[in-house]
Amino acid sequence: xxxxxxxxxxxxxxxxxxxxxxxxxxxxxxxxxxxxxxxxxxxxxxxxxxxxxxxxxxxxxxxxxxxxxxxxxxxxxxxxxxxxxxxxxxxxxxxxxxxxxxxxxxxxxxxxxxxxxxxxxxxxxxxxxxxxxxxxxxxxxxxx
Amino acid sequence: xxxxxxxxxxxxxxxxxxxxxxxxxxxxxxxxxxxxxxxxxxxxxxxxxxxxxxxxxxxxxxxxxxxxxxxxxxxxxxxxxxxxxxxxxxxxxxxxxxxxxxxxxxxxxxxxxxxxxxxxxxxxxxxxxxxxxxxxxxxxxxxx
DNA sequence: CTGATTTCAGCTATACTGACATTT
DNA sequence: CAAATGTCAGTACAGCTGAAATCA
Numbered sequence: 001x002x003x004x005x006x007x008x009x010x011x012x013x014x015x016x017x018x019x020x021x022x023x024x025x026x027x028x029x030x031x032x033x034x035x036x037x038x039x040x041x042x043x044x045x046x047x048x049x050x051x052x053x054x055x056x057x058x059x060x061x062x063x064x065x066x067x068x069x070x071x072x073x074x075x076x077x078x079x080x081x082x083x084x085x086x087x088x089x090x091x092x093x094x095x096x097x098x099x100x101x102x103x104x105x106x107x108x109x110x111x112x113x114x115x116x117x118x119x120x121x122x123x124x125x126x127x128x129x130x131x132x133x134x135x136x137x138x139x140x141x142x143x144x
Numbered sequence: 145x146x147x148x149x150x151x152x153x154x155x156x157x158x159x160x161x162x163x164x165x166x167x168x169x170x171x172x173x174x175x176x177x178x179x180x181x182x183x184x185x186x187x188x189x190x191x192x193x194x195x196x197x198x199x200x201x202x203x204x205x206x207x208x209x210x211x212x213x214x215x216x217x218x219x220x221x222x223x224x225x226x227x228x229x230x231x232x233x234x235x236x237x238x239x240x241x242x243x244x245x246x247x248x249x250x251x252x253x254x255x256x257x258x259x260x261x262x263x264x265x266x267x268x269x270x271x272x273x274x275x276x277x278x279x280x281x282x283x284x285x286x287x288x
Numbered sequence: 289c290t291g292a293t294t295t296c297a298g299c300t301a302t303a304c305t306g307a308c309a310t311t312t
Numbered sequence: 313c314a315a316a317t318g319t320c321a322g323t324a325c326a327g328c329t330g331a332a333a334t335c336a
Contacts, residue, residue, distance in 0.1 A: 002201075002204060004190075004205070004206075004284075005186070005189035005190045005192070005193040005194065005195050006193055007189040007192060007250070007254060008185075008186060008189045009281065009284065010259065011254070011261060012261050012264075012265060012273065012276065012277045012280065013167050013170075013171055013255045013257050013258075014161055014166075014171075014257060014262040015277065015280040015284055016164045016167040016264070016287065017164050017165075017167045017171060017182070018161060018164070018169040018171075018185055018281065018284060019160055019280050019283050019284050020160045020161050020162070020165055020167065020168070021161075021165075021168070021169045023157050023160040023161045023164065024160075024161040024164070025166070026157075027157055027158075027161060030168075031266060032310075037326095039292075039326095040306085041152075042149070042152060042157060045149035045151040045152045046148075048147065048149070048150040048151060049150055049151050054293080055294065056292085056293060056294080057146075060146060061148070062148075064327085064328085065327070065328065066178050066230045066294070066295090067292080067296075067297095067324080067325070067327095067328080067329085067330095068328085069294090070294065070295055071295095074229050076231075076286070087194065089193070090292090090293090090335080090336070091334080091335055091336080092292060092293045092294075092334070092335045093292090093293065093294085093295080093334065093335095094294070102279060106151070110151060113155045114155065114157075115156060115204010116157050117156050117157040119184070120157060120160070121156060122158075122284060122286065123269040123280065123282045123283060123286030124282065128279060129264060130218065131275070131279070132276070132279045133156045133159065133271060135268065135275070135276045135279075136156065136160065136281055137153065137159060138164050138267045138268065139163050139264060139265070139267060139268070140148075140153065140162060140163050141267075142251045142266065142267030143305080147323065154305080178324095181301095181302095181304095196309065198317080198318095199317075199318065200308085200316085200317060200318075208303085209303070209305090210317080210319090211303095211305085211306095211318085211319075211320075211321095212303070213318090214303080214318065214319060214320080234311080234312070234316090234317090235310085235311060235312095235317095236310070236311045236316060236317040236318075237316090237317065237318085238317080238318065249290065263306085
């Protein structure tokens with residue numbers, strides 16, 4: 001009982017928003033156990049995948065505000081997951097680097113995300129999951 | 145340039161969250177022009193699809209808090225989109241009904257959602273859009 | 289001096305919590 | 313009396329804005 005309105009569920013845009021929010025919530029719940037949030041995970045992933053960044057470049061890549069990035073990095077640094085050093089070549093910039101501990105933490109976070117994923121995608125077969133991933137990837141890269 | 149980390153884009157759970165957030169944002173942007181938010185649209189849709197509700201039932205169906213529903217309905221009522229009347233059979237309850245103006249507003253909102261949808265789903269063919277919708281619907285109904 | 293980078297303080301909106309009045 | 317419904321005030325957090333400090 002208590003079904004959702006068909007006027008909404010017939011809209012793909014609404015379903016994307018709703019299913020996405022659900023995924024976000026479950027993911028955040030898991031990450032909270034480790035005192036981390038989604039942005040922490042995204043930040044560690046960017047540093048691990050692309051190497052050290054100036055703080056501003058990091059914020060730009062993840063599309064968050066530099067002021068929020070400052071707080072995020074305060075927290076990650078406090079947990080020993082990143083280090084911050086002035087760029088000797090341009091002392092305005094702060095070079096952010098992921099530590100080995102940060103890489104370990106990221107691996108653990110990815111494990112959590114995969115566990116959540118198994119729960120969310122339970123209704124789908126393996127082939128369907130691959131299909132969905134491919135479609136979402138195109139939506140993600142397509143418009144921006 | 146400024147690509148997203150593969151560690152994240154290889155996670156379906158992350159893509160769902162990200163693409164969903166994007167859809168949500170675009171949708172909210174359009175609705176804001178009409179001084180409405182997503183919850184207003186969901187509320188109008190529930191009333192239009194399922195008929196009048198007690199306020200608590202409405203909140204339960206949409207999974208939002210009764211205190212927030214009070215504010216939402218204040219706003220919808222101020223715009224003449226819903227009416228609130230005490231249930232004569234049980235005077236604790238407030239029966240909420242969508243007005244003709246509310247139905248018109250909902251139709252306009254759905255038009256906006258479909259426009260956003262066309263933009264978001266631009267990278268996909270018609271068949272792929274249908275496929276995606278079906279998969280999302282199963283994810284939505286499946287776990288809850 | 290102008291512009292870039294980072295930091296900090298504060299504002300707003302959303303989701304949630306708890307207390308209360310009314311009614312059953 | 314206990315339970316249900318709706319209202320209101322207040323909290324917590326994410327996202328955003330603007331100002332100041334440092335440096336090129």
